[in-house]
Each structure stands twice: as structure tokens, then as C-alpha cells.
Amino acid sequence: MSALAENLATLQERIARAALRSGRRPEDVTLLAVSKNHPADTIAEAVRLGLNLFGENRIQEARAKIPLCPGAARWHFIGHLQSNKVREAVTLFAMIQGVDSLALAQEIDRHAGQRAKVVPILLEVNVAGESSKFGWDPVAALDAVNGLNALRHLELHGLMTIAPYATDPEKVRPVFRRLRELRDRCADRLGAPLPVLSMGMSGDLEVAIEEGSTLVRVGTALFGPRP
Numbered sequence: 001m002s003a004l005a006e007n008l009a010t011l012q013e014r015i016a017r018a019a020l021r022s023g024r025r026p027e028d029v030t031l032l033a034v035s036k037n038h039p040a041d042t043i044a045e046a047v048r049l050g051l052n053l054f055g056e057n058r059i060q061e062a063r064a065k066i067p068l069c070p071g072a073a074r075w076h077f078i079g080h081l082q083s084n085k086v087r088e089a090v091t092l093f094a095m096i097q098g099v100d101s102l103a104l105a106q107e108i109d110r111h112a113g114q115r116a117k118v119v120p121i122l123l124e125v126n127v128a129g130e131s132s133k134f135g136w137d138p139v140a141a142l143d144a145v146n147g148l149n150a151l152r153h154l155e156l157h158g159l160m161t162i163a164p165y166a167t168d169p170e171k172v173r174p175v176f177r178r179l180r181e182l183r184d185r186c187a188d189r190l191g192a193p194l195p196v197l198s199m200g201m202s203g204d205l206e207v208a209i210e211e212g213s214t215l216v217r218v219g220t221a222l223f224g225p226r227p
């Protein structure tokens with residue numbers, strides 16, 4: 001077995017155990033393979049192993065790499081998107097996860113409209129209020145959902161967060177719990193479900209799944225350290 005195949009098996013086991021431990025089905029947690037800094041060959045191997053969802057955080061890298069990857073791969077943008085890159089993002093990605101401002105949402109809506117597309121998005125929430133991170137303040141996100149939902153070329157699917165770095169993942173459990181609670185309040189406010197909770201990475205995915213994550217974004221635990 002290749003290192004990637006072994007890592008994938010270990011990861012699937014981690015996901016399944018965490019799901020079962022919290023009374024959920026393993027297949028209710030989607031694995032998004034974070035392929036930033038890894039070459040198209042690695043992604044092709046991942047596709048052969050059955051992975052089909054990948055995440056990139058830089059348009060420049062994605063623009064060069066995506067055309068070299070198997071057509072079966074689907075792509076989510078998971079970084080901070082600058083407004084001058086929105087036009088390309090709308091053509092390259094099946095979902096834009098890191099929508100962190102109203103201005104960005106409006107810009108995505110405008111470009112999607114020009115292409116007669118509807119773009120699925122997640123709102124990135126800065127739950128812990130870290131100054132180093134992008135994302136909505138939780139209260140501001142709640143107040144914004146109805147306005148965002150009115151943008152006709154966007155489809156709001158849920159929320160995402162990047163938890164603060166912690167050596168002990170238990171320390172960030174409250175962050176994941178608060179994102180889920182915020183998701184529930186946003187869905188109430190909208191009167192519509194917001195099914196996607198994108199939370200959990202290599203180091204903290206078990207805790208995130210126990211708190212309701214439906215999509216984990218995993219790079220290092222799958223591909224090893226980034227070159």
C-alpha cells in the first residue's frame with residue numbers, strides 16, 4: 001500500500017469512529033482533501049483511491065493545477081478570496097467556502113449572474129475572534145443571513161470555521177459547538193436548513209465531528225507535511 005493509501009485508511013477510520021461515538025453515520029461526514037502545495041500527480045493518485053473532493057486556498061495555484069487533474073475531481077475554494085479573483089473562482093470552484101464579507105458575497109453574486117450560474121457558498125465565521133483570521137463575527141453573520149439569502153446567484157449552504165491552533169483539541173471543542181449553535185440560529189432566522197458545517201482539520205477532526213461537523217478539511221493527515 002502507498003503512503004497515501006495508508007493515510008487514507010487511517011483517516012477514514014478516525015472519521016468513522018468519531019461519527020459512531022456521537023451517534024452519527026460515518027457517511028454523513030464528507031472528506032475534503034486539502035491539496036494546496038501538492039502536485040497534480042498526488043491528486044490523481046487520490047482520485048484513484050476514491051477521493052473526489054479537493055480544497056485549494058490560492059487562485060494562482062488552482063488555476064495552474066486544476067486543468068492538470070482528473071476531471072472527476074471537484075474543487076472547493078477554502079481561502080480568503082480577493083475581489084479581483086472572484087471571476088476566476090466562480091469558474092474553477094464548485095463551492096466557495098470562505099465568504100467572509102457582504103462585499104465579497106455581492107461580488108460573487110455579480111459574476112455568477114453574468115454566467116447565469118448559482119454558486120454554492122459557506123460563510124466563514126471567526127468564532128474565537130482571532131485578529132489573525134478572516135471571517136464574520138458571529139452576531140454579524142446572524143444579522144447578515146437574510147440579506148445574503150436574497151442574492152439570487154448565491155446559494156447559502158452553511159458555515160465554516162478554522163479553529164485556533166491547539167495542541168489539545170479538546171480546548172477548541174467550544175469553538176465547534178458555537179459554530180453549530182450559530183448555524184442552528186441562522187437556519188431559524190432563514191426559515192430554511194443550512195446543512196453544511198465545515199469544521200475540523202488534521203489535528204482536531206474527531207472533536208469537530210462529535211460537535212456536528214458534516215465536512216472535514218484534511219491536508220497533512222492525508223498527504224503528509226506540505227512541501
Ligand SMILES: *Cc1c(COP(=O)(O)O)cnc(C)c1O
Pocket residue numbers: 034036057078079162201202203217218219220221
Ligand atoms: C490548510 C488548510 C486545511 C488543512 O489543514 P491540515 O492541518 O493540513 O489538515 C484546512 N482548512 C483550511 C482552510 C486550510 O487552509
